[in-house]
């Protein structure tokens with residue numbers, strides 16, 4: 001299965017460990033990604049609220065570039081996923097926006113006729129690869145590992161329809177197909193604070209604390225995410241949460257692709273797991289090494 | 292043959308004349324072939340208007356009538372009668388709609404007038420080809436079938452029975468009573484539900500004119516108004532109703548349970564015994580238990596290992612080998628009173644129903660309040676302790692575009708009733724989370740006022756979420772309701788012990804099936820569609836079939852009872868007439884052309900076309916046929932024609948439209 005790959009800016013910088021795990025895990029699942037040539041910023045969620053039309057135009061350029069390949073475009077980042085999908089939807093539903101975006105593209109010698117389906121990497125892994133196939137690549141028994149799926153707020157927005165917005169299941173399913181134990185907890189779709197971390201850190205830390213606390217209350221060994229920003233907030237800022245609220249969280253926050261890699265018996269190094277903010281240690285480490 | 296067509300143009304006040312130049316249309320009509328007379332009048336449907344037509348007919352001035360006015364739905368019948376009074380066959384009259392399809396929907400006056408001319412020209416051409424038809428009369432069987440034994444069905448059955456007419460009441464559950472039998476008190480008067488319902492249930496059980504078939508379902512409906520053939524399946528109760536005297540010896544010794552034995556207080560909620568042989572509640576009518584096959588040990592062990600109830604029953608009423616029984620009978624009219632179901636709140640994952648203890652539905656809360664139920668009427672938490680705070684969440688599954696757009700009408704009021712009951716029985720704090728308080732009925736606003744002074748907290752806002760994730764110490768171990776308080780303009784988190792979800796009302800799951808059997812339609816809101824939302828609230832598109840109560844729309848008990856009595860009086864007026872005229876504009880099969888392919892048999896939405904095995908052709912049952920024309924259009928051999936809407940009549944109409952009056 002071949003897809004056009006839209007990496008987005010995070011995975012080549014702050015979240016390069018996400019990219020490393022993607023490179024390591026996907027070929028084994030039969031997923032081939034071809035990076036979109038000359039892609040640009042997706043328009044980003046923050047910019048979208050300031051200059052909507054410009055944002056649509058920037059975003060649509062990627063869609064226009066992708067159209068000649070006649071395949072779905074896949075992104076590993078929840079924000080890119082949301083923005084590109086929003087652009088698609090607005091261009092389809094609002095003739096006025098479609099016209100203006102069309103003019104902008106034309107000035108750059110491009111044209112977009114609305115035929116690109118934008119999908120999240122999680123969607124492709126869970127819905128395009130047979131469960132048995134994933135299970136077949138599993139080499140380690142992770143049944144003792146309790147994993148909390150953290151969806152964040154963006155990928156299951158109702159207008160996209162990927163899964164139930166209140167109680168999504170697709171990551172839960174994935175955890176089970178790699179043989180780990182899925183933790184059911186209430187905060188799986190609550191906001192991590194997103195870019196609020198840059199403007200009102202205290203509030204954002206508070207939001208992170210609630211998510212971490214609920215995962216801990218439900219005895220999770222680790223949290224898995226699908227979004228570079230969620231991962232950064234919950235992982236890199238975990239020590240700040242601890243010092244602000246007097247908590248003692250030590251919950252590794254890893255990407256879903258890293259979990260698949262662990263189950264496949266790949267090394268921590270190959271999966272970029274050595275560079276986490278909160279290191280894998282204690283019980284989780286024992287489970288992984290013992291398995 | 293010379294035909295003399297009279298054209299009568301209606302102004303409908305300014306409704307038509309305000310947009311259409313009537314004089315111009317009249318001049319135009321005078322120039323049409325075969326038109327010998329044109330008249331116009333302010334309101335053609337009024338007495339003087341009708342008299343105009345009648346007199347011209349009596350004076351033999353015309354022998355075909357075209358009335359150009361409103362929709363035939365509105366006044367076709369009116370003018371047919373006028374024409375009949377004038378001594379002309381009513382099918383030699385045709386109506387032109389120049390209001391709904393002309394003056395009301397167009398802006399430009401000149402072009403609207405032109406359209407009115409075209410429509411009149413079309414009708415005149417059609418009138419030329421009309422044929423007289425004769426209406427048939429069929430006798431009406433005075434017996435009535437009532438489907439559903441909630442308060443709606445009970446009321447309708449008793450009304451008819453009291454008037455001396457026979458009724459068959461079919462209820463799918465082991466007892467009649469419906470939802471009302473599960474309530475302790477009823478709003479707004481707080482009278483005891485059992486006290487007002489039980490006597491009526493008993494009357495139904497005892498009335499010599501009512502044949503009660505409980506634990507039974509209608510399987511087939513054939514025939515037509517006045518003469519329906521009904522087939523009912525009486526499910527096996529495994530208890531012989533002739534022998535049983537309802538003493539209760541059987542369930543008092545039954546070793547197996549219908550509810551989870553290890554369940555908490557809420558999971559074990561029940562009105563009647565929780566054993567496998569049980570009566571749904573103590574006042575059940577008929578007072579005869581049934582065996583729940585799924586949990587009964589006798590049926591679970593193929594060997595028939597248990598058999599305790601049979602041993603306990605002194606009268607030998609337990610019959611494990613009982614089978615379903617099929618009964619067939621005839622009735623003249625059908626009243627559908629199949630009620631409603633409540634919304635399943637597990638669909639709203641955010642509210643935690645089914646995931647968290649102490650989040651319960653309104654119906655569960657009703658049962659918990661019943662003095663004869665498993666908690667003795669006490670309001671208890673799942674662990675059996677008394678709650679210190681309870682929240683009531685309104686509009687769960689109603690007024691919500693994700694689930695049901697409609698307002699369920701009764702939830703505001705029963706939520707108020709709960710607040711009162713909680714205050715009466717416990718020391719708990721009560722919160723109402725509402726969008727708008729809708730207290731529309733008699734005494735309802737007064738009841739709301741009363742609750743406002745009973746120390747109940749009203750929070751205006753739709754609840755966003757019910758969670759068990761504590762943020763502060765006071766939230767530890769509680770259900771936390773997150774809500775935007777739109778009066779304070781702030782988001783609040785309110786920790787509570789227990790939450791009741793005021794779930795909305797939906798048409799019961801059996802409605803689509805019943806609707807299909809009786810040829811009535813289910814609306815997009817899931818309720819059955821009445822004939823006219825204002826003027827035909829209990830009749831349906833199918834003659835002789837009526838809808839009442841919660842299956843027609845969400846409603847309270849007073850409205851349900853009123854509607855039930857309305858339907859029974861409509862049925863009575865049919866029965867009293869003894870005969871009914873049936874529409875003559877039906878389809879007809881030309882036996883010489885019919886190839887016997889039976890396509891029409893499956894196409895007919897009214898099951899009016901059947902195959903005659905002997906002649907090997909399809910035959911239309913005129914009493915059932917509504918003249919919709921589906922079979923006519925579908926017939927591959929062109930063997931079916933619609934009387935009053937023959938091809939040549941319709942083509943003439945089309946030609947008329949394009950003729951420009953020539």
Ligand SMILES: Cc1cc2nc3c(=O)[nH]c(=O)nc-3n(C[C@H](O)[C@H](O)[C@H](O)COP(=O)(O)OP(=O)(O)OC[C@H]3O[C@@H](n4cnc5c(N)ncnc54)[C@H](O)[C@@H]3O)c2cc1C
Pocket residue numbers: 438439440441442443444461462463464467468469470471474476477478479507508509628629630631632633653654657701705708799801805839840841842846847848849851
């Ligand atoms: C929680 C709650 C509290 C309420 N409290 C009040 C109150 O205090 N005061 C008030 O005025 N109103 C109240 N109401 C409204 C009241 O319940 C309705 O007005 C009333 O029950 C409507 O009666 P019904 O006979 O139309 O329907 P139902 O009570 O639903 O009865 C329908 C009957 O038809 C049967 N049936 C269904 N399908 C078939 C079939 N295919 N064949 C045979 N039988 C069938 C059912 O088993 C049932 O017995 C409340 C409603 C709810 C949900």
